[in-house]
Amino acid sequence: MTTTASEAVRSEFEHLFTAYGLPRAIRSDNGTPFATNNGLFGLTRLSAWWMLLGISLDRIRPGHPGDNGDHERMHRDIGGEIEGLISGGLLEQQAALDLWRNTFNCERPHEALNMRTPSELYKRSPKHYDGTPISITYDGSMAVRRVRPSGGIKVHSNEIFISQSLAGLDLGLRSIENDRVEVWFAYNYLGFIDLTTEAFVATSGRSERLSPCIPATA
Numbered sequence: 001m002t003t004t005a006s007e008a009v010r011s012e013f014e015h016l017f018t019a020y021g022l023p024r025a026i027r028s029d030n031g032t033p034f035a036t037n038n039g040l041f042g043l044t045r046l047s048a049w050w051m052l053l054g055i056s057l058d059r060i061r062p063g064h065p066g067d068n069g070d071h072e073r074m075h076r077d078i079g080g081e082i083e084g085l086i087s088g089g090l091l092e093q094q095a096a097l098d099l100w101r102n103t104f105n106c107e108r109p110h111e112a113l114n115m116r117t118p119s120e121l122y123k124r125s126p127k128h129y130d131g132t133p134i135s136i137t138y139d140g141s142m143a144v145r146r147v148r149p150s151g152g153i154k155v156h157s158n159e160i161f162i163s164q165s166l167a168g169l170d171l172g173l174r175s176i177e178n179d180r181v182e183v184w185f186a187y188n189y190l191g192f193i194d195l196t197t198e199a200f201v202a203t204s205g206r207s208e209r210l211s212p213c214i215p216a217t218a
Contacts, residue, residue, distance in 0.1 A: 054108025
């Protein structure tokens with residue numbers, strides 16, 4: 001691609017999801033446009049969209065490409081077999097990559113797959129992509145708040161910052177004990193609001209994906 005802008009990358013993922021269905025999770029590194037060093041769980045507009053579709057975020061540890069070793073090995077093979085060896089422009093380079101991809105997936109046996117090819121094991125996801133949900137239906141006991149362009153929501157007439165990556169999207173709020181309010185985004189528990197300090201406290205590490213009691217529906 002010529003750009004890593006979220007909207008451009010999202011368009012490509014829409015084509016992929018339409019062709020192959022939705023995955024349970026997407027593993028990525030911590031770079032643009034998949035993640036950011038700032039903000040709630042490193043969310044970007046792209047990864048927030050994945051969550052809206054019910055996809056879990058599976059990020060490798062920063063500075064540990066070995067966590068995605070199979071993928072890195074594939075890139076090493078591409079580099080060794082194609083990089084610098086193909087003459088011509090973009091069309092010639094792409095043609096060589098298309099041929100390499102077919103060989104890798106359909107012809108070359110893989111030791112890690114007991115000498116089978118990826119195409120022998122691949123199955124399309126049974127979860128179809130029907131477009132982005134236009135709304136999120138939360139449990140009836142929850143209040144719904146739309147995130148403002150500033151990244152905040154109104155609670156008791158006060159604006160509490162959550163994340164700009166969720167701007168324009170609806171969150172579900174559920175009151176619990178000790179003046180606390182749980183904050184949910186689709187299937188994901190994000191943390192809680194402490195009403196005594198009027199501050200949002202994110203759950204440690206990453207969002208917790210629980211049972212689908214809060215469905216995202218079109």
